[in-house]
Every structure is written in C-alpha cells, then in structure tokens.
Amino acid sequence: MSARLMANPQLRPTLAGRPRDEMPTPPRAMAASAQRGNRRRAMPRWAKPAIKTALIVAPILFLLGAAGAAWKRPSLAETVAAAHDGLLRSTSSLGFTLSEILVVGRNETERDTVMDALGVRRGEPILSIDLAEAKARLEELPWVSAASIERRLPGILYIRLAERQPMAIWQHDRQFTVIDRAGRPLADAMELARRGNQRIDTLPQVIGANAPQQVQSLLTALEQAPTIKPRVLSASWISDRRWNLQLDNGVTVKLPEGAGMPMALRQLAEMDSKGKALDRDIVAIDLRQPERAILQTSATAQLPGWEEETKKKPPGKKI
Structure with a gap:
C-alpha cells in the first residue's frame, strides 16, 4: 500500500506544508553575490594583513640598511x-x-x-x-x-x-695685441706672426690707451663706407675724443667725434667716387666740420698725431 502511494506522481513531498515545486527561485543578483563571496573566500584571511605589514616594513628595512x-x-x-x-x-x-x-x-x-x-x-x-x-x-x-x-x-x-673674430691690432706701450670687435684682447700679434698666421697682416691697427673700448663704433662707421674700409691701415684715438685714420696711400683723415663720424666717412667715400679726392697730391683731409672738407697739401699739412685742438687752424684749400 505504501509503495503504491510513493509511486503515485500526484503525491509530492512538502516542506512546511508547501509542495517543493512551489518554492521561489533565488534571484540572479543573489546568485552572483554568492559567487563573488566564494571568490573572496578563496584568499586566506591572513593574506591582506600580511601585505599591509610588508608594505610598511620594507621601507623601514631599507632605511635601516642605509643607516647601517x-x-x-x-x-x-x-x-x-x-x-x-x-x-x-x-x-x-x-x-x-x-x-x-x-x-x-x-x-x-x-x-x-x-x-x-x-x-x-x-x-x-x-x-x-x-x-x-x-x-x-x-x-x-x-x-x-x-x-x-x-x-x-x-x-x-x-x-x-x-x-671670436679678430678685427684689429691694438698698439700700446710697444705691445701689439689682437682684439675682437668688442675690444677684447685675444692674443699677442707678434706670437701669432711667429707661428705663421697670415690673417693678422690684413688687420688694421688701432693706437691709443682707450682705443679698444672705441673700436666697435669705428668699425660700425667704416662698414657704412665699404670703399674706404679696406684702405685703412691704422686708426689713432686722439685726445680720448675722436679718430684719425691713416690710409694705404699715406693720407691722414681727421674724423669728427661722436655721431658725426659715420656721416663724415660717407662724405669721404662720395668725394673719392666723384672727384678722386684720395688720388690727389694731398697728405691729409680734415672732416671735422659738418658738410665741409679741408684738403691739406704737403706744404701746409702738419705731422701725424694732430693733437692741436687748441691750435690755430692751418691754411688749406676748401672744397
């Protein structure tokens, strides 16, 4: 009797008075949470505190080793x-x-x-x-x-x-020193000549105690008169105020001081291009007066140096 009852498909065991197939299915969220819980439990409980301790102790051990x-x-x-x-x-x-x-x-x-x-x-x-x-x-x-x-x-x-580029040779106290555009001393000119340096033969000489400090303004002015620049053999700094130029044909050019120097050099270049002034039988050209040039012949010229700022003007031909 009991065997037939158990085999009857219409009869199902119950739990707390309810049939088994009427129990609610767990939600997916609850199942996923259970799986995550299983994964977290895969790491031993002592592992996380051990990692924290290692991160703290390792720098301390390193510092102790360095201190030792x-x-x-x-x-x-x-x-x-x-x-x-x-x-x-x-x-x-x-x-x-x-x-x-x-x-x-x-x-x-x-x-x-x-x-x-x-x-x-x-x-x-x-x-x-x-x-x-x-x-x-x-x-x-x-x-x-x-x-x-x-x-x-x-x-x-x-x-x-x-x-630096050598621009001139400074002659002072019987010494010859190669200087650059800013007047900075570079080398002994005589020593370079002994070594066979031929470049210094093309450099003009500047004469005077403070000539190196003024050479940059002179070179800038000469660059505005490109036909005059290659003919300059030497330049003397006169009375700590202005320049006298000695050209390759022996002519001395007296330049004005300050801002008038570039204009005077351009004037000289124009005179030479138009009237061949530098080819005449002269020994000096005085350009110290604006818009005026005085050519001095050998009979009226003074000796080079011309530190005669307070002397009487020599006679000459005005052009």
Missing part, C-alpha cells in the same frame, strides 16, 4: 661618494670610458689649450665628466665666445666651439 652602511663611515657625504664611485666603476667596466674627443669650430685656439681647459684624460669614466664645469672653463679662453659639450656614449666627448 652610513654608520660604518664618518659622514653621509662619504657614503654617497662611495656609492657614486662604485656606480662609475661599474659603468667603466661596461665600456663607458672616454676614448675620443671631437672638437668642431676650432681655428685659432690651440689644441693643447683646449685639452688643458677640459681637464680630462682618455680612459676615465665618461659619466664622471662634469659637462657644465668643462663648458665654463672653455668659455674663459680668450678666443672662445661660446662652447657646447655633449656625451656620445659609450666613449666620445663632442665639443663645438664658436670663436
């Missing part, structure tokens, strides 16, 4: 220096040593002068070279106006120089 290393040395600076030396030795063993020095733009500066200023030697670790200090030492050299240095690993030091 520093304790063995008199100062922290020596510790840092020792670490730096060890790093350089390591890079040197890997081939990062100075093997070649390339210099571009060197014309007047001597090779040994560049090497002395650099203060480096082949075979030393290339990473140990202080590029900023080497650049500053190079730019202290008389001929060098600017320098740049870079490493080309593993072993090349590349240097580019920009040199």
